[in-house]
Amino acid sequence: MAEETEALSALHVLEYNYTRSVGPVIGRFLTGLRDGELLGIKSSSGKVIFPPVEYDPETAETLIEFAPVGPAGVVTTWAWVSQPRAKHPLQKPFAFALIKPDGADTAILHAVDAGSEEAMKTGMRVRPRWRKERVGFITDIECFEPEP
Amino acid sequence: MSDPVTGIITPVRLEYTYTPGVAASRFLKRIASKEIVGQKCPRCAKVYVPPRGSCPKCGVPTEEEVTVADSGTVTTFCIVNIPFAGSVPVPYVSAHILLDGSDIPLVGLLQEVAAEDVRMGMRVKAVWVPDEELAPTLLSIKYFTPTGEPDVPIEKIMEYRDA
Amino acid sequence: MRDVAVVSFVQAPSVRRDPARNEVEILMPVVSAALEQSGIPLRDIGFTVSGSCDYLAGQPFAFVMGLDAIGAWPPIEESHVEMDGAWALYEAWIRLQEGDIDSALIYCFGKSSMGELPEVMSMQLDPYYLTPLWPDAISMAALQARAMLDFGSHDEREMASVAARSRRDAASNPNAHLSGDFDVDVLLKEPYLVSPLRKHDCPPISDGAAAIVLVAGDKAREICERPAWIRGIDHRVEAHQLGSRDLTVSSSTALAAEQAGGRGGAFDVVELHAPFTHQELILLDALSLSNGARVNPSGGALGANPMMAAGLIRIGEAAQRIMDGSAARALAHATSGPCLQQNLVCVLEGE
Numbered sequence: 001m002a003e004e005t006e007a008l009s010a011l012h013v014l015e016y017n018y019t020r021s022v023g024p025v026i027g028r029f030l031t032g033l034r035d036g037e038l039l040g041i042k043s044s045s046g047k048v049i050f051p052p053v054e055y056d057p058e059t060a061e062t063l064i065e066f067a068p069v070g071p072a073g074v075v076t077t078w079a080w081v082s083q084p085r086a087k088h089p090l091q092k093p094f095a096f097a098l099i100k101p102d103g104a105d106t107a108i109l110h111a112v113d114a115g116s117e118e119a120m121k122t123g124m125r126v127r128p129r130w131r132k133e134r135v136g137f138i139t140d141i142e143c144f145e146p147e148p
Numbered sequence: 149m150s151d152p153v154t155g156i157i158t159p160v161r162l163e164y165t166y167t168p169g170v171a172a173s174r175f176l177k178r179i180a181s182k183e184i185v186g187q188k189c190p191r192c193a194k195v196y197v198p199p200r201g202s203c204p205k206c207g208v209p210t211e212e213e214v215t216v217a218d219s220g221t222v223t224t225f226c227i228v229n230i231p232f233a234g235s236v237p238v239p240y241v242s243a244h245i246l247l248d249g250s251d252i253p254l255v256g257l258l259q260e261v262a263a264e265d266v267r268m269g270m271r272v273k274a275v276w277v278p279d280e281e282l283a284p285t286l287l288s289i290k291y292f293t294p295t296g297e298p299d300v301p302i303e304k305i306m307e308y309r310d311a
Numbered sequence: 312m313r314d315v316a317v318v319s320f321v322q323a324p325s326v327r328r329d330p331a332r333n334e335v336e337i338l339m340p341v342v343s344a345a346l347e348q349s350g351i352p353l354r355d356i357g358f359t360v361s362g363s364c365d366y367l368a369g370q371p372f373a374f375v376m377g378l379d380a381i382g383a384w385p386p387i388e389e390s391h392v393e394m395d396g397a398w399a400l401y402e403a404w405i406r407l408q409e410g411d412i413d414s415a416l417i418y419c420f421g422k423s424s425m426g427e428l429p430e431v432m433s434m435q436l437d438p439y440y441l442t443p444l445w446p447d448a449i450s451m452a453a454l455q456a457r458a459m460l461d462f463g464s465h466d467e468r469e470m471a472s473v474a475a476r477s478r479r480d481a482a483s484n485p486n487a488h489l490s491g492d493f494d495v496d497v498l499l500k501e502p503y504l505v506s507p508l509r510k511h512d513c514p515p516i517s518d519g520a521a522a523i524v525l526v527a528g529d530k531a532r533e534i535c536e537r538p539a540w541i542r543g544i545d546h547r548v549e550a551h552q553l554g555s556r557d558l559t560v561s562s563s564t565a566l567a568a569e570q571a572g573g574r575g576g577a578f579d580v581v582e583l584h585a586p587f588t589h590q591e592l593i594l595l596d597a598l599s600l601s602n603g604a605r606v607n608p609s610g611g612a613l614g615a616n617p618m619m620a621a622g623l624i625r626i627g628e629a630a631q632r633i634m635d636g637s638a639a640r641a642l643a644h645a646t647s648g649p650c651l652q653q654n655l656v657c658v659l660e661g662e
Contacts, residue, residue, distance in 0.1 A: 007173040007331035008284055012166035012425075014369040018158045018438065026439050030153040049555065051440050057550045077461065077558065079453030080506035087430060087445035096450045098458075098554045107554030109446060109454075117506060122461050136153030138443050158438050164369040164426040169333030200379055201336045207353060207382020209339055 025054045028066060034136040038128070040069045040104045050104035070101025072127040072147055080117045090143055095120050099144055111143040119146065171201035171210070176284035182276055186250050188212045194251040198286075216249035218289075219273035221300045223253045223308045227263045239263045245272060245292055246308050253308055259291040269299035315407045316531040316538030317634070317659065318524050319348035320627035324486045325519035325615035328424040334368065338380040338420045338520045345522035346416065350534055353382060356524075357412025359389045360403050362396035362419035363619050366434045369426055377420060388412075395419065396521060396623030397584070397645030397655050403525050404544055413527045420520035421618035428516050428618070436649065437551055448649070449513055451553065453505040455650040456589040458558040460507055465592040467507065471498040473588040474511040474613060481610025486624075489515040489614050514586040519617025521624050539630035539641070539659045543571030546645075546655035553650055564597035564644065564654040573658040578604040579638035582625035584645045586612040593651065594644060604642070608632075622646065626657050633661045 022030060025041065029052050032039040041052035042065040050069050055062060078097035084090060089111040097120075098107035113129065114120050126144040134140040168176065171187055175198045178185045187199035187210035194203065195214050203210050225243035228235075241263050244253035258266055259275070272292040282288050321344040323337050346353060353359075359381065365373045374391050383389060392398045396419025403415035429447035436442045459465055472495050481490035493511065501509045531538040547563035547570075550556050568574035581604045585591035591606070607613075609628040612621045622645025629641035639661045647653040 007167050007170055008176055009165050009167045009330075012164040012369055013161065014164065015159075015161040018160065019155060020158060020438060021155050022153060022439060027153050030156065030439075034153060051552070053552070053555075057555055076554070077454045077458040079450045079457060079508075080503065081450055082503070082505070085427075085430065085445065085447060087433075088447075089444050096444075096446050096454060098454060100554070106552065109441060109451075109553055110444065122457065137156055138440055156439070158443055160434070160442075162366070162369060162426055162431060162434075166369070166425060167329075167331065167333060167422075169336050170331050171336070172333070173331070200376075201333070202339050202379050203382065204379040205382055205384035207339070207342070207380065 023054065025052050025063070028052070030136040033138070033140040034134045036130055036134070037068055038070045038101055039066045041065065042067055047105040048103060049106050050101060051108050067103065069104040070128070072125060073099050073101035073104065075112065075120070075122055075124050075126055076100050076107050077122060078112065078120050080120060082117070089139065093117070094143065097144070099126055110141060113143045113145050169201055171199040174213070175199055179286065179288050180282045180284045182218070182282065182288070184216050184218055184247060186214050186216050188214050195249060196252050197247055197250040197254055214249065216247045218247065219271065219295060220245045220247035220250070221305055222258070222266065222268055222270040222272060223305045224268055225258065225266050241266045243272070243292065244308070246305060256289065257291040258293065260293040267299060269302055269305060271295045271297040271300065313408050313410060313527055314531075314540055315404055315525050315527045316535070316540045317626070317630035318526045318531050318535040318538050319345050320521070320523050320631050321345040321348060322486050322521040322620070322624055322627060323519050325488050325517040325617050327488055327515060327517065329422065329518040334373070334420050334422055334520070335376055335380045337422070337518065338377060338418060341520045341522050342381050342416070342418050345418070345524055349414070349524035349526065351414055351524065351526070353387070353416070356414050356416045357388065358403055358406045358415040359383070359387055360391065360399040360406075360415065360417055362392045362394050362399035362623065363421065364393055366431050367421050367423060367426065367618055377418070381416070381418070395619050395621065395645050395647055397626055398546065398647070400523060400525070400623060400626060401544060401546060401655060404541060407525060407527050413530050415525045416522065417525065417623065418520070418522040419620045419623050421620050422518045423516050423616070423618040424518050440552070449505045449508060451649045452513070452587040452590070453508045454553060455558040456507050456512070456587065459589050459593060462559040464559060464596065465589065467499060468495060469592055470512055470588040471495045473591045474498060477607055477610050477613035480608055481614025484609050484614060487610045487614030488517060490610060508587065512588040514612050514616035517615045517617040519615060519620050521620045521627055523623060523627055523630070535634060537634050537636055537661050539633035539661070541657060542660050543573060543658040544656070545570035546653060548648070548653040551648070551652060556650070558650055559593070561593050561597040561651050561654060564594055564651065564656065567654050567656040568598050571656040571658050573598065573642045573656050575599045575601055576642070576658070577602040578640050578642045580604060580608060580629055580632050580641040581606050582609060582611070582629040582641070582643045583607055584612055584622045584625045586616055586621070588613065590646070590651055598642070622655065629657075629659050633659055
């Protein structure tokens with residue numbers, strides 16, 4: 001009877017590619033990544049929001065004025081991932097971090113390849129490590145790495 | 149500078165260990181021995197196949213198991229003209245089949261019959277995979293095929309026609 | 312504002328993994344018991360609303376099957392939020408304010424164990440800048456914890472104390488599944504899971520479900536000896552990008568609590584939906600409570616964290632203590648989104 005009452009289970013894989021239109025703001029940012037530059041956008045109060053958003057988070061005004069930032073910047077907070085998951089951007093111990101590029105007032109979430117947790121520090125300076133083949137995607141930045 | 153980026157493709161892949169639940173697990177295990185088991189609602193007495201452990205109309209647990217026939221009646225159907233990877237050759241018929249002894253139609257593939265000959269009320273029976281291929285999956289039923297019995301009058305299946 | 316009260320609350324005992332039952336089978340006894348406790352049959356319930364997440368089941372419109380658990384025939388007035396059940400309760404409360412119905416059923420469920428939960432949670436993120444990097448839920452919480460520790464408002468010892476207290480309290484909660492007696496000094500010697508978070512700072516993965524019945528006005532008094540009246544309820548949301556927010560504070564919680572009449576108040580019991588230890592500290596800062604309220608006597612989300620239900624369970628636990636007479640005034644909180652992005656505060660009182 002045990003076999004009768006025991007529930008079955010099976011692997012279920014949910015897999016598909018979403019094709020997304022990116023619009024003029026995210027599109028411009030991704031075009032910048034492909035061309036090897038980081039672009040923020042100026043908010044109503046003159047702050048530079050990075051990565052850029054379509055509308056001002058405080059006033060909801062439409063934002064249109066882009067501003068180059070970085071590409072180097074500082075780590076504002078970080079988390080040390082000692083055991084990366086298969087989907088993570090790096091397959092060796094790394095940090096997820098918020099990185100505020102020079103000239104930006106907000107930070108982007110990305111990976112930092114510092115080698116070891118001891119090499120990570122809030123406030124440390126990092127720069128992007130660009131992928132050689134860039135397509136206009138957030139992973140065109142392979143990761144950030146400590147500035148020499 | 150080349151063309152601006154206007155779109156991206158974001159792949160998603162998530163893996164789940166799926167549990168069909170207690171009632172459906174029992175149903176699937178019996179399928180592996182060519183038996184179709186439904187559950188009867190203690191309140192409205194309807195028999196659900198496949199069973200899900202509850203009566204969706206009454207909202208009460210269903211426990212009593214009832215073996216239903218592997219033959220039944222087509223309550224409605226559609227003719228599929230668009231092939232997809234792994235599909236049988238088009239056109240083919242996908243039908244709602246009210247198995248004898250049950251109160252809710254099951255979706256099934258109809259074969260060994262021309263699409264234009266399928267009718268609401270047509271009597272059909274399950275064609276099972278060879279015994280050595282039987283497994284706890286609805287794929288153990290290869291398809292349904294006409295029995296040749298006289299059609300069931302439409303009035304008798306009206307209740308289930310849109311189900 | 313129309314007086315609305317919680318008159319019944321039932322939850323399924325949370326477990327790490329329900330190996331056999333599907334969502335409907337988990338949910339059905341919970342909904343039946345909640346209705347029975349209220350004495351109102353489903354056909355007399357004015358409005359039904361549920362909270363769940365299709366990505367937990369890996370199946371579009373998975374929530375529709377949840378309706379099999381309640382018997383929605385003949386068709387009922389019904390709604391669903393792709394959110395924790397606490398937001399379903401908010402919708403029900405709004406619906407009851409219209410005045411044409413007197414009762415509402417809220418239910419929610421989450422079988423978090425079926426997928427890789429930390430990755431499933433990434434699906435709630437911005438798909439352009441964030442999801443392609445698959446920042447998992449624990450890593451994102453760790454970013455917030457580090458920001459708080461760097462800011463200096465709290466330290467790792469306080470975080471470990473939250474874990475020890477929660478797991479101790481969870482031992483007397485039959486619906487929680489992660490409990491035990493832990494020494495803070497010992498916990499602090501544990502290695503980091505995702506630094507600066509240790510395993511004890513993180514919630515368990517739980518399967519569970521919960522249901523609440525809300526009733527308006529005098530009808531609530533007829534049904535329940537001590538209805539838990541909702542004196543204020545509000546929810547607020549912050550920017551999605553973590554880099555645009557001050558992660559060391561929860562301004563949306565402060566605002567929601569202000570609007571709900573709970574900020575700076577005195578409470579007998581406070582139930583906070585803080586899946587990670589540092590989040591309880593940030594939430595308490597935002598609430599600025601005036602007395603030494605008992606925080607999370609249930610063990611909170613650190614004792615059991617069924618996705619999409621853990622928030623409603625906080626409201627239920629707080630209401631339960633009013634209904635059983637052990638508290639006169641309680642505050643419940645629910646959260647949604649990464650790093651406390653969205654927060655709901657509900658103030659409950661006895662007569």
